[in-house]
Amino acid sequence: MTEYVNIYINGRKYEAKNGEMLLSVARRNGIYVPSLCYEEALGAYGSCRMCIVEVIAGEQKGITTSCSLACTKDLKVETDTQEIIKHRKILIELYLAQAPNSEKIRELANKYGVKNTRFKRKIEKKDPLDNKCILCGLCVRTCNELIGRGVINFINRGYKTKVNTPYFESSEICMGCKACLEVCPTDAITITDKGDTRILSSWSNTTVKMEKCIGCGKFSVPEPIRKKMDSKFFYEDEVLKNLCPDCRKKLITKKVTLISEKKVEQYVK
Amino acid sequence: MKITSLEDLENIARKGLKKLNPDNKVRISVGFATCGISVGGDDVFKTFKEKIYERKLNNLELCKTGCIGFCGEEPLVNIKMPGKSIVVLHRVTPNDVDDILQKIENETYEFHKAFFKIDDWDHVTSKIHYGDGYENIPKWNEIKFFKPTKRVVLRNSGIINPEDIDEYIAVGGYRSLYKVIKSMTPDEIIEEVKKSGLRGRGGAGFPTGLKWEFAKKEQSDVKYVICNADEGDPGAYMNRNEMESDPHMIIEGMIIGAYATGATEGIIYIRAEYPLAVERFKKAINDAKKYGLLGEKILGSNFNFDIIVTEGAGAFVCGEETALIASVEGEIGRPRLKPPYPAQKGLWGKPTNINNVETWSNVPVIIAKGGDWFSKLGTQKSPGTKVFSLVGKVKNVGLVEVELGTTIDRIVNYIGNDGVNNGKIKAVQTGGPSGGCIPENLFNTPIDYEHLAAVGSIMGSGGIVVMDDDTCMVDTAKYFLDFSIDESCGKCVSCREGLKHMHDILDDITKGKATFEDIDTLKELAQTVKVTSLCGLGKTASNPVLTTLKYFYKEYEEHVKHKRCFARVCKDLIRYVIAKDECTGCTICAKRCPVNAINGEKGKPHIISQNVCVKCGICYDVCKFNSVKKLSEAIGGEK
Ligand SMILES: Cc1cc2nc3c(=O)[nH]c(=O)nc-3n(C[C@H](O)[C@H](O)[C@H](O)COP(=O)(O)O)c2cc1C
Ligand code: SF4
Ligand code: SF4
Ligand code: SF4
Ligand code: SF4
Ligand code: FES
Numbered sequence: 001m002t003e004y005v006n007i008y009i010n011g012r013k014y015e016a017k018n019g020e021m022l023l024s025v026a027r028r029n030g031i032y033v034p035s036l037c038y039e040e041a042l043g044a045y046g047s048c049r050m051c052i053v054e055v056i057a058g059e060q061k062g063i064t065t066s067c068s069l070a071c072t073k074d075l076k077v078e079t080d081t082q083e084i085i086k087h088r089k090i091l092i093e094l095y096l097a098q099a100p101n102s103e104k105i106r107e108l109a110n111k112y113g114v115k116n117t118r119f120k121r122k123i124e125k126k127d128p129l130d131n132k133c134i135l136c137g138l139c140v141r142t143c144n145e146l147i148g149r150g151v152i153n154f155i156n157r158g159y160k161t162k163v164n165t166p167y168f169e170s171s172e173i174c175m176g177c178k179a180c181l182e183v184c185p186t187d188a189i190t191i192t193d194k195g196d197t198r199i200l201s202s203w204s205n206t207t208v209k210m211e212k213c214i215g216c217g218k219f220s221v222p223e224p225i226r227k228k229m230d231s232k233f234f235y236e237d238e239v240l241k242n243l244c245p246d247c248r249k250k251l252i253t254k255k256v257t258l259i260s261e262k263k264v265e266q267y268v269k
Numbered sequence: 270m271k272i273t274s275l276e277d278l279e280n281i282a283r284k285g286l287k288k289l290n291p292d293n294k295v296r297i298s299v300g301f302a303t304c305g306i307s308v309g310g311d312d313v314f315k316t317f318k319e320k321i322y323e324r325k326l327n328n329l330e331l332c333k334t335g336c337i338g339f340c341g342e343e344p345l346v347n348i349k350m351p352g353k354s355i356v357v358l359h360r361v362t363p364n365d366v367d368d369i370l371q372k373i374e375n376e377t378y379e380f381h382k383a384f385f386k387i388d389d390w391d392h393v394t395s396k397i398h399y400g401d402g403y404e405n406i407p408k409w410n411e412i413k414f415f416k417p418t419k420r421v422v423l424r425n426s427g428i429i430n431p432e433d434i435d436e437y438i439a440v441g442g443y444r445s446l447y448k449v450i451k452s453m454t455p456d457e458i459i460e461e462v463k464k465s466g467l468r469g470r471g472g473a474g475f476p477t478g479l480k481w482e483f484a485k486k487e488q489s490d491v492k493y494v495i496c497n498a499d500e501g502d503p504g505a506y507m508n509r510n511e512m513e514s515d516p517h518m519i520i521e522g523m524i525i526g527a528y529a530t531g532a533t534e535g536i537i538y539i540r541a542e543y544p545l546a547v548e549r550f551k552k553a554i555n556d557a558k559k560y561g562l563l564g565e566k567i568l569g570s571n572f573n574f575d576i577i578v579t580e581g582a583g584a585f586v587c588g589e590e591t592a593l594i595a596s597v598e599g600e601i602g603r604p605r606l607k608p609p610y611p612a613q614k615g616l617w618g619k620p621t622n623i624n625n626v627e628t629w630s631n632v633p634v635i636i637a638k639g640g641d642w643f644s645k646l647g648t649q650k651s652p653g654t655k656v657f658s659l660v661g662k663v664k665n666v667g668l669v670e671v672e673l674g675t676t677i678d679r680i681v682n683y684i685g686n687d688g689v690n691n692g693k694i695k696a697v698q699t700g701g702p703s704g705g706c707i708p709e710n711l712f713n714t715p716i717d718y719e720h721l722a723a724v725g726s727i728m729g730s731g732g733i734v735v736m737d738d739d740t741c742m743v744d745t746a747k748y749f750l751d752f753s754i755d756e757s758c759g760k761c762v763s764c765r766e767g768l769k770h771m772h773d774i775l776d777d778i779t780k781g782k783a784t785f786e787d788i789d790t791l792k793e794l795a796q797t798v799k800v801t802s803l804c805g806l807g808k809t810a811s812n813p814v815l816t817t818l819k820y821f822y823k824e825y826e827e828h829v830k831h832k833r834c835f836a837r838v839c840k841d842l843i844r845y846v847i848a849k850d851e852c853t854g855c856t857i858c859a860k861r862c863p864v865n866a867i868n869g870e871k872g873k874p875h876i877i878s879q880n881v882c883v884k885c886g887i888c889y890d891v892c893k894f895n896s897v898k899k900l901s902e903a904i905g906g907e908k
């Protein structure tokens with residue numbers, strides 16, 4: 001049974017599940033705490049450090065990351081003390097230097113009034129992630145833990161860390177699902193579709209074949225995904241199998257409308 | 270033979286004592302830990318073996334022992350004649366062997382390399398009177414290096430043969446295990462450890478008894494205990510020595526901890542660079558199994574527990590407990606967020622209790638002598654002793670074990686016997702690469718967890734590096750940062766990016782290219798990295814920077830304002846010149862200069878072309894008349 005506790009964020013009382021992460025509670029209640037590496041489906045990871053808050057009362061007193069702070073009875077936190085803001089601004093400066101091309105980081109910087117970075121910008125000529133990656137780890141974790149593929153991983157250590165396919169070789173196991181691109185907080189990943197091919201230029205130019213939709217004729221579903229779905233799902237109507245999501249939606253709507261129209265007819269009679 | 274009763278243990282103890290303190294034989298033991306071996310201890314051992322064979326000395330026992338701690342005086346050789354004290358000879362070379370054996374044969378006891386003698390020794394778990402004699406040789410505890418020390422962890426180091434379980438049993442070993450299995454409940458053991466006040470020696474100082482209690486409370490069919498022997502700090506080697514000199518004390522501690530927490534399996538995670546320790550552990554584990562002290566039905570009880578040795582992945586951060594666990598599981602060694610703590614979800618998701626080598630070493634003593642006895646050592650908040658590795662610019666270097674609360678001054682100036690070359694000691698750095706630098710005017714600081722933290726440093730694993738006027742503090746901060754940068758796992762932004770930028774700023778300062786704003790930026794960044802890093806590595810890596818900024822700001826200022834390095838270390842801020850009236854024109858410097866920067870005729874003063882010189886320092890080193898000067902003068906601004 002879920003147990004609920006009262007907690008206090010910036011002096012106001014909120015209800016939280018016992019053990020729930022503070023960042024989730026804040027998000028649910030519309031309290032802004034910046035975060036770049038937290039996805040509820042994946043759990044806390046702690047790499048971006050932006051979500052720091054100050055615990056005033058509770059077990060882990062002091063400054064700690066809210067994505068890993070479990071709510072307990074009468075936990076009291078402040079999310080925007082002077083000190084927290086000071087640290088966040090410096091972290092943003094670090095990000096500006098690390099990912100100088102990222103629009104998202106610049107937006108964040110503007111929000112905090114950080115105009116510039118005092119640190120040397122790291123710009124690499126042929127960066128597959130376009131000098132936008134902040135190594136938050138979300139793409140790696142999504143591909144490993146949620147998609148179950150493990151196409152990409154961390155390479156090297158320390159400030160030489162990079163994210164990519166092992167040995168920068170194009171991948172044989174990528175499904176082309178784009179989940180990595182979806183979760184990336186800095187829009188660092190480039191994936192483009194060309195004819196019947198999906199090209200993951202960020203991931204060592206991995207390519208994935210696409211299938212044509214028998215409805216509209218567009219290449220829309222990556223082959224490996226189709227194959228996987230075939231083995232996993234049972235389609236009531238075989239036609240659905242070879243349609244793209246858009247056409248599938250259309251067909252289903254049509255069917256439903258047809259059925260309801262018939263019902264209406266019957267009703268009117 | 271399996272030991273099941275106290276009588277069995279006593280029988281083995283008697284056997285062991287005959288080897289350790291024979292009454293009808295001469296025993297020669299050679300210091301055979303890595304420190305001794307590295308300066309020729311193995312050659313000495315080999316020579317003894319050959320010569321004993323040549324001389325057909327049957328009534329003589331040659332064996333290995335660990336390190337007594339005085340590493341600067343190795344190779345050490347212990348000579349034990351029947352009934353007499355142990356004489357410890359220092360700096361022994363293979364050439365001394367014949368002379369030593371001759372004297373033993375002649376029964377003249379004047380060994381010319383005699384250093385000190387041991388008549389009585391407190392093994393803590395027992396006391397042994399080894400013998401008497403040698404009026405002219407000082408007792409071990411009369412010499413400065415040993416006088417203020419208190420040996421609890423190093424209770425057997427350098428005396429017993431670490432490869433012989435019988436000798437460990439002879440000095441009271443495995444009695445504590447016997448005691449807990451036969452007469453104590455897990456709760457009583459934990460109570461005793463809590464009462465002792467023992468805190469983790471791996472750096473953070475967390476109360477050990479409390480940690481054990483957490484692990485015990487968890488319900489699980491499988492639980493683990495781990496011995497953290499990853500010791501990755503440069504310059505620190507106390508754990509290595511403890512393992513090489515007395516592996517059984519650690520194993521005994523682990524078995525007791527396993528019994529108390531309900532663990533079924535133990536893992537010793539040991540740095541791969543420590544092959545001798547691995548070897549000794551493996552032998553010790555085998556020997557303990559043969560005696561039924563480890564494995565199934567320990568001491569005839571229903572308690573089963575086994576230990577395996579795992580070699581580390583070779584990264585400093587793998588010493589961090591969650592990274593260590595990931596590494597044992599075959600993952601990359603990156604720390605993860607806590608909670609959950611290892612006690613809740615550790616190795617393979619099971620409750621795991623992890624302690625440092627030295628923490629485990631203290632356990633048998635606490636059981637043998639009682640928590641109360643232990644808590645009276647050291648200070649109230651930091652009871653017990655700690656082994657430190659004392660290195661750097663002091664005369665005596667080695668491992669020193671003192672009660673916590675001993676002042677830095679006592680360790681550095683008394684035990685260390687002052688600076689080398691009578692140079693003034695300027696600072697010490699404690700706690701490894703992420704510790705702080707403490708200036709000389711704070712040397713009255715007692716060494717314990719709280720006092721070190723108060724001056725901006727840490728206990729860490731117990732490294733003490735002594736620095737004198739030849740050390741530039743900015744360069745030192747940069748040097749330690751270099752280490753942390755290489756070891757950062759790269760997971761969190763603060764440590765991964767922050768340390769690199771701190772380094773770049775420090776580099777600019779040492780090159781005379783920085784401004785005062787850069788120093789401010791450095792300080793701000795250092796604070797953010799300290800507060801916001803994910804694991805202990807990043808949280809402490811700023812310490813050398815923050816403390817040198819605090820205590821040696823003047824040096825930073827000099828680098829920035831006057832482009833001058835007081836210690837004349839920073840290459841870009843020094844100049845080599847030849848003093849005209851001191852140069853004899855011997856030409857040696859000109860001959861040795863790799864870039865031909867020195868000109869001059871024989872017999873006439875030489876001159877260095879500054880724009881050619883690459884500042885290698887060779888001329889400075891080779892000039893016999895000290896006419897080459899290393900200068901760092903103020904540029905821009907008053908002198
Ligand atoms: C970067 C880093 C390196 C560490 N290295 C070691 C180590 O080499 N040995 C060790 O015992 N503890 C090390 N620790 C501390 C461990 O995480 C852990 O606190 C310790 O093993 C717990 O044992 P204790 O309670 O007996 O001290 C390290 C911590 C950090 C953050
Ligand atoms: S597109 Fe490829 S790399 Fe990206 S999440 Fe899907 S399988 Fe992984
Ligand atoms: S590519 Fe995006 S999601 Fe992946 S680590 Fe970099 S910033 Fe994070
Ligand atoms: S502080 Fe450094 S070593 Fe620790 S998790 Fe962060 S990057 Fe890795
Ligand atoms: S410091 Fe080296 S390069 Fe410079 S003059 Fe002397 S020997 Fe030559
Ligand atoms: S969201 Fe908490 S550290 Fe990234």
